[in-house]
Amino acid sequence: MRTILTQCKGSCVSVCVCEREMGKHGAGEDEGLPLFETKVARGRVAYKIFASTVFVGICLIWLYRVTNIPRAEEQGRSAWIGMFMAELWFCFYWIITQSVRWNVIYRCTFKDRLSRRCEDKLPGVDVFVCTADPKLEPPTMVINTVLSVMSYNYPTEKLSIYLSDDGGSEMTFYALLEASQFAKHWIPFCKKFKVEPRSPEAYFAPNSDPQDTMFAQWLAIKKLYEDMKNRIEAAIEKGSISKDIRDQHKGFSEWNSKVSQKDHQSIVQILIDGRNQYAVDDDGCQLPTLVYLAREKRPQWPHNFKAGSMNALIRVSSEISNGAIILNLDCDMYSNNSDAIREALCFFMDKERGHEISYVQHPQSYDNVTKNDLYSSACNVVHKIELAGIDGHGGALYCGTGCFHRRESLCGRKYSKDYRGDQWNIMVTDKHKDTTVDELEEASKVLANCSYEKGTQWGKEMGLKYGCPVEDIITGLAIQCRGWKPVYYHPDMKSFLGVVPTTLDQALVQHKRWSEGLFQIFFSKYCPFIYGHGKIKLGAQMGYCLYLLWAPTSLPTLYYLVVPSLCLLRGIPLFPKVSSLWFLPFAYVFVARNACSIAEALTCGDTLKAWWNLQRMWVIRRTTSYAFAFIDTIIRQLGFSQTAFAITAKVVDEDVLGRYEQEVLEFGSSSVMFTIIATLALLNLFSLIGGIKKIVWDVKLSAFESLIPHMILCWLMVMVNVPVYQALFFRKDKGRMPNTVLFKSIVIASLACLMSVY
Ligand SMILES: O=c1ccn([C@@H]2O[C@H](COP(=O)(O)OP(=O)(O)O[C@H]3O[C@H](CO)[C@@H](O)[C@H](O)[C@H]3O)[C@@H](O)[C@H]2O)c(=O)[nH]1
Numbered sequence: 001m002r003t004i005l006t007q008c009k010g011s012c013v014s015v016c017v018c019e020r021e022m023g024k025h026g027a028g029e030d031e032g033l034p035l036f037e038t039k040v041a042r043g044r045v046a047y048k049i050f051a052s053t054v055f056v057g058i059c060l061i062w063l064y065r066v067t068n069i070p071r072a073e074e075q076g077r078s079a080w081i082g083m084f085m086a087e088l089w090f091c092f093y094w095i096i097t098q099s100v101r102w103n104v105i106y107r108c109t110f111k112d113r114l115s116r117r118c119e120d121k122l123p124g125v126d127v128f129v130c131t132a133d134p135k136l137e138p139p140t141m142v143i144n145t146v147l148s149v150m151s152y153n154y155p156t157e158k159l160s161i162y163l164s165d166d167g168g169s170e171m172t173f174y175a176l177l178e179a180s181q182f183a184k185h186w187i188p189f190c191k192k193f194k195v196e197p198r199s200p201e202a203y204f205a206p207n208s209d210p211q212d213t214m215f216a217q218w219l220a221i222k223k224l225y226e227d228m229k230n231r232i233e234a235a236i237e238k239g240s241i242s243k244d245i246r247d248q249h250k251g252f253s254e255w256n257s258k259v260s261q262k263d264h265q266s267i268v269q270i271l272i273d274g275r276n277q278y279a280v281d282d283d284g285c286q287l288p289t290l291v292y293l294a295r296e297k298r299p300q301w302p303h304n305f306k307a308g309s310m311n312a313l314i315r316v317s318s319e320i321s322n323g324a325i326i327l328n329l330d331c332d333m334y335s336n337n338s339d340a341i342r343e344a345l346c347f348f349m350d351k352e353r354g355h356e357i358s359y360v361q362h363p364q365s366y367d368n369v370t371k372n373d374l375y376s377s378a379c380n381v382v383h384k385i386e387l388a389g390i391d392g393h394g395g396a397l398y399c400g401t402g403c404f405h406r407r408e409s410l411c412g413r414k415y416s417k418d419y420r421g422d423q424w425n426i427m428v429t430d431k432h433k434d435t436t437v438d439e440l441e442e443a444s445k446v447l448a449n450c451s452y453e454k455g456t457q458w459g460k461e462m463g464l465k466y467g468c469p470v471e472d473i474i475t476g477l478a479i480q481c482r483g484w485k486p487v488y489y490h491p492d493m494k495s496f497l498g499v500v501p502t503t504l505d506q507a508l509v510q511h512k513r514w515s516e517g518l519f520q521i522f523f524s525k526y527c528p529f530i531y532g533h534g535k536i537k538l539g540a541q542m543g544y545c546l547y548l549l550w551a552p553t554s555l556p557t558l559y560y561l562v563v564p565s566l567c568l569l570r571g572i573p574l575f576p577k578v579s580s581l582w583f584l585p586f587a588y589v590f591v592a593r594n595a596c597s598i599a600e601a602l603t604c605g606d607t608l609k610a611w612w613n614l615q616r617m618w619v620i621r622r623t624t625s626y627a628f629a630f631i632d633t634i635i636r637q638l639g640f641s642q643t644a645f646a647i648t649a650k651v652v653d654e655d656v657l658g659r660y661e662q663e664v665l666e667f668g669s670s671s672v673m674f675t676i677i678a679t680l681a682l683l684n685l686f687s688l689i690g691g692i693k694k695i696v697w698d699v700k701l702s703a704f705e706s707l708i709p710h711m712i713l714c715w716l717m718v719m720v721n722v723p724v725y726q727a728l729f730f731r732k733d734k735g736r737m738p739n740t741v742l743f744k745s746i747v748i749a750s751l752a753c754l755m756s757v758y
């Protein structure tokens, strides 16, 4: 019996009574009922009709371009051909965006059924938290994530938490040691009062207040937390760990004078041993296992960034707890729902389909997004429509964090028809009954050594793949191509919350890394159309390409933003006259596309202003991050450069944060990206002014009419760029555009304009 696809009117949480429930079983008897359901989104037929009309519009635009191409001796022939190429690309890309809107599905889970049916069979779960730099990712933030997962509503003897510290930092280790102590009070407190969220920092956020019944305990725990935080921050401030603290734990002896971030031996410290019957919390309940890992780093060995650390985690955890399910989190992604493990298990443990499922990906949600989402990082439409749409084709993406994996599929196992995957109870803990913690640590260190992977399939067929800054996407694709079914799960109650970049520069650098990594995949043997051919559905292949092709989309965008403006100055029309019938398809496609995207944004919970901000970010990203990513990928393709991973900072100073909260764009430094942004903004402003001047001076109506579309385009760009002009000319704060950028952009934009006129 397959899980029924129910056409469901309400939102996903409303439990649909499915036919089987009423048929075979009486009330209370739910043995045969599925643990999860899949529902098709509403309104898809109407959408398909709408999309077809847009497609007709696009075809008419092409027809216009082909039939009205200027003759060889006429002016503007090459500009015209360029427009045609850009429009061809946009249409191709638009078709790809349709694939993810064709078959949007939603999933819902029944965790009560799971608890009733499977409580005694629950598998071991290993949670991996990755951190890489104690400066960009403060240890207090990291341990908040750790504490939030330690206090999951899940049997603690089956729960193990691993922190991988690529920064190899004593401070992070110290913070984790403090967390292991604090957990003894925190976990019982959370469970007793059903606290949510279970990251102390988020729970004690400035505007939170406790219920009366728990006030005393609340205050006491809050004080404990703050004392701990102060101790950690004091140690960081001081830059060293005092002898008193060092004496508290043998682990500190690993940090001698030779240890540095890029050069040190493997460090494995089991801070809480879940097998130890004395490792209990204030209520006498067993604590979950807690392990600190800093894999070996040597300058001469490539460490493969996050993928490398994940693979070390997979091996080390297999030695210590070997949970059948792995939850993988970035250090800023705290758990926002203490039942998240149970919800994810509803997929893995479903009788009918659970055995085919490889991973359950949650959307990356954030808790520091501003109201109107200044840098468009919330991606609500992507989360609620696009990713759910790819899932509809069976191709849910693995996004690197907030993802539950089946250990076997992550480690490279192929899916086969007779695989049942229900041996949840086999755990290594039994195997290691008599091993001491020291022995276990020594055995694990070997697995985290640089040389361990030499000559093995790690990074190729096993674990996460190496050689790409978006290791996650490639890895997910490979898992699907091995026959497994992934799931994308987007519950109303967000399971994880992370941190988005709070400056424009960081936001753009992040997008550059992504778009570059994604474009590399397109060029590699993993191109979904080739690698996935015959293994995953065409819709899923196209869905992948929606993201893989971010980078090349920069070229036509740049063209569309520059050439029509310059042609306006020169007086060369590239669009039909507004009075001509040919203008209709242009107008229709433009209006329909934007109306649809506004409607999508609003239904997904964005504000109108957020949509407008997205349009700006869309222009900015495509003309900077994606353009650079495109160039770098081509250079890389020619073999000139190496993969890099620029870690996103999770902290900024007060001043910058203040501006972020007021939704003011942050420039402040002189980067090439800012020069491009400013130049394009000015170019369009100059062209608009030039265009208006033309109309006022030579009142030739016919010429004027055919230039109106250019003026509209320029005007839209000018409107989108209002905050950029403010940053260039009017702002006085530190986040304004630096004068060097102002100067450079004025010179370049003026030169471009002059050259086009003469
Ligand atoms: O050498 C490294 C570099 C990074 N990380 C960790 O990887 C995570 C993601 O790095 P971050 O700088 O926060 O990048 P984001 O752009 O926020 O990451 C997104 O994009 C990455 C791929 O580019 C995915 O791996 C992430 O899961 C996804 O959240 C963080 O926890 C880092 O600590 C490491 O462990 N080792």
Ligand SMILES: [Mn+2]
Binding pocket: 330, 332, 498, 499, 648
């Ligand atoms: Mn991040």
